[in-house]
Amino acid sequence: SQTIHQWPATLVQPVGSPLSLECTVEGTSNPNLYWYRQAAGRGLQLLFYSVGIGQISSEVPQNLSASRPQDRQFILSSKKLLLSDSGFYLCAWSVGGNSYEQYFGPGTRLTVT
Amino acid sequence: TQLLEQSPQFLSIQEGENLTVYCNSSSVFSSLQWYRQEPGEGPVLLVTVVTGGEVKKLKRLTFQFGDARKDSSLHITAAQPGDTGLYLCAGARSGNTPLVFGKGTRLSVI
Numbered sequence: 001s002q003t004i005h006q007w008p009a010t011l012v013q014p015v016g017s018p019l020s021l022e023c024t025v026e027g028t029s030n031p032n033l034y035w036y037r038q039a040a041g042r043g044l045q046l047l048f049y050s051v052g053i054g055q056i057s058s059e060v061p062q063n064l065s066a067s068r069p070q071d072r073q074f075i076l077s078s079k080k081l082l083l084s085d086s087g088f089y090l091c092a093w094s095v096g097g098n099s100y101e102q103y104f105g106p107g108t109r110l111t112v113t
Numbered sequence: 114t115q116l117l118e119q120s121p122q123f124l125s126i127q128e129g130e131n132l133t134v135y136c137n138s139s140s141v142f143s144s145l146q147w148y149r150q151e152p153g154e155g156p157v158l159l160v161t162v163v164t165g166g167e168v169k170k171l172k173r174l175t176f177q178f179g180d181a182r183k184d185s186s187l188h189i190t191a192a193q194p195g196d197t198g199l200y201l202c203a204g205a206r207s208g209n210t211p212l213v214f215g216k217g218t219r220l221s222v223i
Contacts, residue, residue, distance in 0.1 A: 034211065043201065043214055043215060043216035043217050044156075044201070044214045046211050046214075049211050059211070088153075090155050090156075092155075100143075100144050100146070100161060100163075100205050100212075101146060101158055101161055102146075102158070102203075102212060103158065104148075104155030104156050104157070105155050106154060106155050107153070107154065107155050109153070
């Protein structure tokens with residue numbers, strides 16, 4: 001069976017500090033991978049998605065970036081965090097070539113102080 | 114422009130009542146999914162509907178996809194406190210593009 005992991009679960013970082021959130025998927029090959037941010041328990045904002053190693057599509061221009069160094073690893077980064085980067089970050093995967101059903105990780109709660 | 118509009122945004126009902134939440138769009142989707150999310154956790158997929166007019170049942174939950182594949186509804190019969198959560202609908206526009214998510218309906222069953 002497939003499993004998706006995210007870490008850390010919670011993070012408190014000062015403004016201007018760097019960020020690295022990691023997501024890994026087990027039990028599947030060549031998945032599509034996604035990063036979302038969710039504010040105040042509301043809808044999901046798609047930040048990045050990837051259909052393969054080194055292939056990243058950005059949906060929202062901001063101070064975040066994403067990388068996919070391995071087939072089942074997706075990393076969300078920032079060089080300098082802003083207060084507005086606070087939120088609940090979710091990683092998801094779907095079967096490669098078919099985005100119909102996405103499966104989400106447990107999320108990372110980021111608070112920028 | 115929000116492609117998927119969910120209504121109501123908030124719903125608070127008594128245990129045992131029935132409810133319906135809606136997901137509407139002016140766009141056609143090849144499929145539509147419903148997720149439930151509990152506080153501090155990731156959304157969990159409940160169902161996928163792919164055919165216009167399709168009805169799927171999951172215990173006390175009934176999902177319907179509109180004939181024109183532009184809208185969907187979720188009906189819960191005899192709601193229980195365990196149904197509390199954020200219900201999200203998401204639509205797929207083509208095979209390999211990201212899903213479009215609605216903003217969700219927050220349900221509280223007391």
